[in-house]
Amino acid sequence: MPSASTNETNPAGRGDEKLFLVIVLALAAIAGLGSWFAADALKRHDDLREIQPDKPRRLENFSLTDSAGREVTRADFDGKFLAVSFLFTSCSLTCPEVTKRMAEIQNLTATNDDVRLLSLTVDPRTDTPPVLAKWGTRFSADTNRWRLLTGDKAQLHWLIGTSFLATETNNPFNSMPGNFAGTERIAVVDQHGNVRTFFDGLRVETPAAVVAEIEKLRKEK
């Protein structure tokens, strides 16, 4: 932007005013884009770190249904490390990206029997078991290790709000249904059911970071 405003004060031939304006605008656009890319790269670098839960949170008891129609409860994950994500299948931008990260985590932990994956929908009336099954197929989910859960909406929202995410009270357009903050994050739960860390599910580095976090937690004992 500064380059554009300096150019603007330079004298220019009157007949070329229009051409000049076009060039100035183009320069402004290029400068703007450049700084935008730079800022974005910087931001991405800064954000490469774990996010702590806003308060101590634990995986609470629940009873929900997976994409194969099976009942799933808290007890199914006793003693396991978990990677947890949040979605609704009508979500066309963020949710597919985060689900790709989950698929990578699934592949990276394929030989670790103490690791499970969990995805919770916020829109269960739409996301019935068959709809979640289709979503799982799209991302090559091994639904024995990676459980996509639906069920009673109140229970799902309670579970997400109690065990994982704070809720926001801002404009309802700005957050995923349920007004949860940070729905693009992937949560790591330790083998005792404590929610330990979140990672940005939109970042390509996150699957490796999640695996490293689980390896670190495994040594804790």
Place this chain on the structure above:
Amino acid sequence: MKTLILLCGLLLTVPGCKPAVSTPPAAAATNQTFSVRGIIQQLSPDHRHVTIKHEKIPGYMAAMTMDFSVRDTNALAGFAPGDEITFALVVTGDDDWIENLQRTGKTGGVSGPPGWRAVEPELSVGDPLPDYEFTSENGRPVNFSDFHGRAVAFTFFFTSCPLPEYCPRMNRNFAEARNVLLADPNAPANWQLLSISFDSAFDQPLILASYAGIYRGTNADRWLFAVASTNTLASLAPKVDLNFWRESGSISHNLRTVVLDGNGKIFRQFDGNDWTPEQLADAIRAAAKTNAP
């Protein structure tokens, strides 16, 4: 579709392509002035535009958040987001602007009321749906209650919705259901279709009217396009399990289509896009039999 979006974008950049164009023909020759109350949300750096969350403008527009322009850039000097103001909205045949801004107070912030969506319970078939007000494609307020005694089928969309199996599918199904009913000599006449946009920032009445033409042709019989304010959606959406999220400049949303009977009670709900125009027409026929007492 892309051409339409581009056209809409161009139209928006032209002053006067806001609701002013859709004022009644009687008002076209003279200036109309409306006294309005609102809260400043945002000021453009050049002080030519201001985003105001305004109250209902009786006889002209529902309460909504929208951009206004000023003719005198000094008019916005000293104002800041959060200021409660009164102002005059001047509407001519081909332009509109605001003037005489007066600060009446200051809000704590520009955010909406707390507890936006979770507070409203989901309704079931047989439950009465409260009345809601929208801004119609002709720039005037429209309410569910305007259609009392008629079966009302409504669905949600936004004009720049890019996914063919989402919003366009809903409006195509509405078009076909309307054809079915209009062509059937035995069908009831007391019904109404309403396509409601999520996007009060972009889907101004003129945009809605132009978009409606794609699906409706020149015959507007019993099918109205309208836009819901964020406040309206915050209350209506949870009642019909409508979910939406503005992400990366677009709006992700699920699909909810509802048929109300003549008394405004929920008669049938169609989730997703896996339903046919014939099913909708059948539901409207049945719902229309439940007349107002």
